[in-house]
Amino acid sequence: MITMEDIVREGHPALREPASEVPLPPSAEDNDTLKQMLDYLQNSQDPELAEKYGLRPGIGLAAPQINVKKRMIAIHTMDEQGKQHTYALYNPKIISHSVEKSYLTSGEGCLSVDRSVPGFVPRNARIRVKAADIDGNPVELRLKGLLSIVFQHEIDHLNGVMFYDHINEEEPFAQPEQATPVE
Numbered sequence: 155m156i157t158m159e160d161i162v163r164e165g166h167p168a169l170r171e172p173a174s175e176v177p178l179p180p181s182a183e184d185n186d187t188l189k190q191m192l193d194y195l196q197n198s199q200d201p202e203l204a205e206k207y208g209l210r211p212g213i214g215l216a217a218p219q220i221n222v223k224k225r226m227i228a229i230h231t232m233d234e235q236g237k238q239h240t241y242a243l244y245n246p247k248i249i250s251h252s253v254e255k256s257y258l259t260s261g262e263g264c265l266s267v268d269r270s271v272p273g274f275v276p277r278n279a280r281i282r283v284k285a286a287d288i289d290g291n292p293v294e295l296r297l298k299g300l301l302s303i304v305f306q307h308e309i310d311h312l313n314g315v316m317f318y319d320h321i322n323e324e325e326p327f328a329q330p331e332q333a334t335p336v337e
């Protein structure tokens with residue numbers, strides 16, 4: 155079971171190195187890792203389990219955050235309409251995106267960052283993602299809103315990018331150009 159001890163924090167090299175493509179079909183080991191990443195998110199959103207194991211709630215997790223330098227992400231979140239979305243993906247790739255930007259009005263956090271970093275994080279409002287699902291089958295997703303933001307946060311982790319790399323240093327709360335706020 156993944157707990158907070160398994161999640162590496164800022165300064166750990168795994169967070170700043172590009173992760174490697176996962177050979178498909180996935181090995182049993184990679185499959186187990188990806189399932190454990192999704193389990194972490196689901197456990198962390200269960201108040202009893204989160205309390206019992208000291209888990210910080212998360213809606214996304216990327217393999218480099220558990221010191222696995224492979225292109226694997228898990229996402230488990232409600233969208234703005236209250237619909238549950240659950241993804242466990244290999245080799246996600248943004249194949250196109252809108253010109254329009256968006257940003258979370260609350261700013262972003264990160265399970266690998268034990269401090270608050272205030273500011274708007276400009277993201278692409280809409281993205282198309284190609285990936286492989288947990289069985290290694292190809293999937294193509296068109297994402298917007300919170301889901302688009304979470305996917306970009308996690309795919310950034312596969313490229314050694316942290317959310318605060320996008321924050322305007324001079325004016326952290328400057329309204330990003332052509333951007334739609336996401337509550």
Ligand SMILES: O=C(O)C[C@@H](Cc1ccccc1)[C@H](O)SCc1ccccc1
Nearest residue numbers: 211212213214262263264265266304307
């Ligand atoms: O550290 C991570 O990668 C997981 C982040 C994902 C995230 C995505 C988009 C915007 C903010 C964070 C964690 O989920 S941070 C905790 C959290 C929980 C619920 C809602 C937002 C953030």
Ligand code: NI
Nearest residue numbers: 263264265266
């Ligand atoms: Ni993060």
